[in-house]
Amino acid sequence: MFQSLEKTVQRAFQDHILARYGVAISVVIEQPKQTGFGELSVPAAFLLAKHLKQPPKKIASELVAEIGNLPGVAAMEIAGGGYINIRLDRAAYAEVLRHPPNADVSSAGKIVVEHTNINPNKAAHIGHLRNAVLGDTFVRMLRSGGQRVEVQNYIDNTGVQVADVVAGFHFLEKKTPDEVRALSEETRFDFLCWDLYARTSQNYKDNPETLAWRAETLHGIESGMGDLAEIGHLVADSIVQAHLKTMLRLGVTYDVLPRESEILHLKFWAAAYDLLKQAKAIYLEMEGKNAGCWVMPAAAFSADSEDNKVIVRSNGTVTYVGKDIAYQLWKFGLLGKDFFYRKLIAYDDGHEVWVTADHPAGPHPDFGHATRVYNVIDVRQSYLQDVVVAGLKALGAKAQAEESIHFSYEMVALSPRCCVDLGIDLSEEDRKRPYIEVSGRKGLGVKADDLIDKLIETALREVASRHPEDSPEKQRHISSQIAIGALRYFLLKYTRPTVIAFDFGEALSFEGETGPYVQYAAVRARNIMRKMAERGEAMPDFTAELPREAVGRQLASEDFWQMLLAASKADTAVEKAVAAGEPAHVARFAFQLAQTFNNFYHQFPILAEPDREKKVFLLWMTEYFRLQLDRTLAILGIEVPDFM
């Protein structure tokens, strides 16, 4: 609503300026910081002053006098050195909010968002949570704008990390596949692997000769036969299930899990290899340190670097980047091959998750064939992402290269204080650092499920003391919703390039700029309606009891108008956040919206309001706020509890 008005005004000024002065400038529309200056502000006169060599103030008065009436605009005035401030027709504005036009569904192509991508060899940690929550929220943002989105979660089930855990079971622990299977049926297999991974890594360090285990395990896994391969499947499959379960606690779901094993078995890489060779995107290096390797020239992906990137090692095996190029080509439907698929699980709502298979397994939905791809991967992988895009470009897929977006974000690290909380000894050197990097190899990190459990316990103490009469199950459910709200908001409120130095104190806070603060506002709005029903009052019929003139009368109050205006900008905020690729902006909007509502709530006792028209209006405002809060929270993946 607000945005379309903004566009109308923008176009009107631009056209008028072109017709009147013959100058084609791009007119900028701003929102004045001070509410007294109206709702929109046009600084175009400053820009024109330069072209016309006339004082901005004079031009501004000409514009205002000559542009005529604009729809939805009540008044225009000149302020400061030449700003044109615009005041909207409040009643007309509210009228549109009450009868919103149907949103159009985008007919554009499918967007693929790839996120989570956790190595299936250990429990998920907070760093993985940032990835998943960022990706999931961006998906929700895109979908709210009518986009068709497919969520992919890439599973590297044949890589070194899985191999190291397999080696740990086989060589270090001397476990048979059956014994590992028995262990995997224990509740915390992902935690067990977390420790084993750290132990195996330490063992490599202490006894470097045991690194031979890794090579042997990788071969075993690749051959697909024998104990090592069997343990490999057991570990990867059962850890993937654990990750899906962890992510579901946060409301994060997927459509398809493409696996590295199928990239290899279905010869995706072989196909990409041929394409790359044909296009001369890679060449066989004859001399130097990379002799015998197929490399991509540095010039393709980096302006300055002289280091070519090895795609195929001298022993003939492909690097991770090579496989990633093949995968990226498939996402766009450029590889000329497709996976087979089988259904992995269905969520309670019926939504199905599919996983790739290496042999036909019946009918399946269409996957891939994206027109745009977002890869949610942390910023440390920028170099590799550049190589992948360069690969696409070299193959002549210029358009797809431009639609390959590295949705990067900074890591989650541990604050020094957090390390102390976890009982981790820090070296003198580390203690001086602003934050400590999480390391799966060292077992250094905060496990996702541990953190969620801790959040739930914290919330439960509060819920139990506020609502002792409710059942323990209900209390736990509410606490869980609050915990997830707190966690998702915490991970989303930082902009992508900001390193999160994780700190239990801040993550466990439910006050101030937090998820529960926003949830609380939504709960309060609902409580008003509930209280009214309890008192036997019916919800008024707004169309009958609140005609346009009445809304106009009430909106004459500056407070009401400003509040309504703020609440009506939800769509605009999400749209801008999508354009900026920044979920944090949605989080911030949600917080501001909640602040505005809390203000409204505190300032105007609604049920006790004696004036009928005003009371009905206040109820309508409450209902509008509630709707906007619910919608915005849903985009953030945060549920509104029944009570708090």
Added chain:
RNA sequence: GGGCGCGUAGCUCAGUUGGAUAGAGCAUUAGCCUUCUAAGCUAAGGGUCGCAGGUUCGAGUCCUGCCGCGCCUACCA
């Protein structure tokens, strides 16, 4: 060495393609529960936006240089 990012209140962070008096939260201080739930509200203090230049009507935002911090720069993924 090169590339990317960061430096804004005591702390943690926002700040859209340059706009009017630089904003939140936490912490501190002082108030507000007989009212639709105080996970809330009101108010106060707290800033040479790393430093130095430049561009212009206007710079936290753009350009250059410098200082400090982090990440990347593998035949690991």
